[in-house]
Amino acid sequence: QVQLVESGGGSVQTGGSLILSCVASGFTHDTYMIGWFRHAPGKEQEGVACITDKGNTDIADSVKGRFAVSRDNANKTTYLHMHSLKPEDTAVYYCAADADAPVGVPKTWTQNPARFEYWGQGTQVTVFS
Numbered sequence: 001q002v003q004l005v006e007s008g009g010g011s012v013q014t015g016g017s018l019i020l021s022c023v024a025s026g027f028t029h030d031t032y033m034i035g036w037f038r039h040a041p042g043k044e045q046e047g048v049a050c051i052t053d054k055g056n057t058d059i060a061d062s063v064k065g066r067f068a069v070s071r072d073n074a075n076k077t078t079y080l081h082m083h084s085l086k087p088e089d090t091a092v093y094y095c096a097a098d099a100d101a102p103v104g105v106p107k108t109w110t111q112n113p114a115r116f117e118y119w120g121q122g123t124q125v126t127v128f129s
């Protein structure tokens with residue numbers, strides 16, 4: 001069965017960097033899209049970055065210029081590169097997979113997390129000042 005496993009979370013000081021990894025297994029193809037979401041206590045879940053199998057990406061406005069997303073299809077791993085971290089970036093970060101393989105990142109992907117059929121268990125990121 002499909003599994004997504006995140007790693008790389010931890011505690012970091014304001015202004016620091018972290019790279020989260022998401023390893024996918026169980027897919028019979030590589031044409032799935034990966035989205036990164038985060039959920040902070042008392043806040044709604046938020047999509048932060050998305051990447052297709054062809055490398056098309058979208059970064060949410062709230063993290064644009066600080067976060068980036070990349071993908072290594074050979075190793076079935078997607079990365080969320082987070083820089084200039086702020087306390088408001090504190091959240092549990094999840095990767096999720098959409099097996100429908102859109103050609104480009106759909107404009108509404110952040111508002112439609114239900115299109116992602118598979119989700120990882122999440123990894124905690126804590127940014128302290």
